[in-house]
Amino acid sequence: MMEYSRTAAWIDLDAVYGNVKALKENTRSGTRICAVIKADGYGHGAVPIARKLKGLADYYAVATAEEAFNLRNHQIAEPILVLGYVPEDAYEKAVLEEIRLAVYTYEMAQRLSEAAEKCGKQAFIHIKLETGMNRIGFKPGEEALTQMEAMSRLPGIMLEGIFSHFARADEEDKSYAERQYQIFDGFVSALKKRGVEIPLKHMGNSAAIIDLPQFDVDMVRAGIALYGMYPSNEVDRRRVRLAPALRLTSRVIFTKEIEPGETVGYGGTYTAQNRMKIATIAIGYGDGYLRNLSNRGYVLLNGKKAPITGRVCMDQLMVDVTDIPGVRQGDEAVLVGRDGEQMISVEELAELAGTFNYEFVCDLGKRIPRIYLDGGKIVGKKDYFTDPYEIVL
Structure with a gap:
């Protein structure tokens, strides 16, 4: 969807409805x-x-x-x-x-x-x-x-x-x-x-x-x-089957080759051991993507895992796409959700970052528009930058 070529959160309302039905079925009648x-x-x-x-x-x-x-x-x-x-x-x-x-x-x-x-x-x-x-x-x-x-x-x-x-x-x-x-x-x-x-x-x-x-x-x-997330890993997930409502996507905005010994990102916390191809993704901690995922998390590109290299920046992050053929500017990057046979869950990212799923989703920022799906079709959107502000002189 070109209107949201940077980053967007896709919310499946059918998943939310189905989750409530599943929860209701596990409660006492009435x-x-x-x-x-x-x-x-x-x-x-x-x-x-x-x-x-x-x-x-x-x-x-x-x-x-x-x-x-x-x-x-x-x-x-x-x-x-x-x-x-x-x-x-x-x-x-x-x-x-x-x-x-x-x-x-x-x-x-x-x-x-x-x-x-x-x-x-x-x-x-x-x-x-x-x-x-x-x-x-x-x-x-x-x-x-x-x-x-x-x-x-x-x-x-x-x-x-x-x-x-x-x-x-x-x-x-x-x-x-x-x-x-x-x-x-x-x-x-x-x-x-x-x-x-x-x-x-x-x-x-x-x-x-x-x-x-x-x-x-x-x-x-x-x-x-x-919202399709379990409160912890200790609850019995077999009792209630939940479907995640969130899919978070962004875009590749730049690719480049780097040589062995070159570093990536603030502080040079990642050093290339071999010749590598790096892709820059248009999301960062200013959007609520956790900085603790630096050198730990990954995104999905063309259905394959691309590890985060270096520190997550405020507005961008970099990933290793050396082993993913054909990655180019404009490609969709999946940060949460499914891409082909691969899947990234909020719980997985939260665990990698040393936090929990509640914090991850609540931290998603206002720069990320929410796009609502019902029956597989876009039925609405929320762009926080379209809200009027009270003018203060």
């Missing part, structure tokens, strides 16, 4: 699906994914109020839960837009009650319970039970949900996850004995959906698995 599309859908694009999942996902979850409002601005009408911090000056707008907020202090509930009364609407809240992550949330105990009883009586407050988050469900040893669930279940039971019944209880993340369907409760939150 369990609702909350699609986690924070960080712009883990770098894939929150709005197109939300639209594709209409009728399949019951809820959406994001990390910030701004992300939630952006979905509403794009006519995403389903319930949206903000999992993290929301400043008080956004409470009224959140109430008016029927955005669900995670509440983890009694004072937050009080402020939301005031905002709801002022707006003349209910504030839908999901209580965050701390069970072993030690991030945000009420610590289970008598004080928390008393506070939640009081919250249930606050004017304008609708206790729609209560949730927690597994810290280690992606490990082969599930004992910590089991203890977390027992704490959560015990606290919910104690609340019920006090007459506080909350409709939506949710704890399962991608790892738990795959390995611990017995802990589904009323709703599960699927994040990384939506």
Whole structure:
């Protein structure tokens, strides 16, 4: 596609839809699906994914109020839960837009009650319970039970949900996850004995959906698995078959021969041992391609592996194409995805770089346009440079 002759991320919406169906099939009957599309859908694009999942996902979850409002601005009408911090000056707008907020202090509930009364609407809240992550949330105990009883009586407050988050469900040893669930279940039971019944209880993340369907409760939150990636190498991939949604491509912009003893890139970290042919690819760490892949990663050219030589630069990287016949300027380079019989996965690159798949996809930068495929056809695109900026003088 000549319009994107430099670099592009190709997002297969059918793969996302199929992944959600596969995850749903591994849950208990009646369990609702909350699609986690924070960080712009883990770098894939929150709005197109939300639209594709209409009728399949019951809820959406994001990390910030701004992300939630952006979905509403794009006519995403389903319930949206903000999992993290929301400043008080956004409470009224959140109430008016029927955005669900995670509440983890009694004072937050009080402020939301005031905002709801002022707006003349209910504030839908999901209580965050701390069970072993030690991030945000009420610590289970008598004080928390008393506070939640009081919250249930606050004017304008609708206790729609209560949730927690597994810290280690992606490990082969599930004992910590089991203890977390027992704490959560015990606290919910104690609340019920006090007459506080909350409709939506949710704890399962991608790892738990795959390995611990017995802990589904009323709703599960699927994040990384939506996009066809597994949360770790320790989950049982046989339970749920996922298809990667991302294909990342760039272009060969230059080729040259170098002689033995010549070095490649900043710092001269790669030295040619023989006469070599080097190709320069139009992507770098300024696009979110990991610099730690210097002298470690590879790309696919003409269906063959081309190792990265030297350091990944901000805007370009160099690869060894000595053993790949016919490489020339303009050829497509595949950085993630399939080319012929060869395949590069996000997980493979992340492992080579000493990180994990979540970080790789979330780091993909705004210089990379997202191109959306549905039924094998291009149905949309997101070019971040076409967004209008507020003019500041």
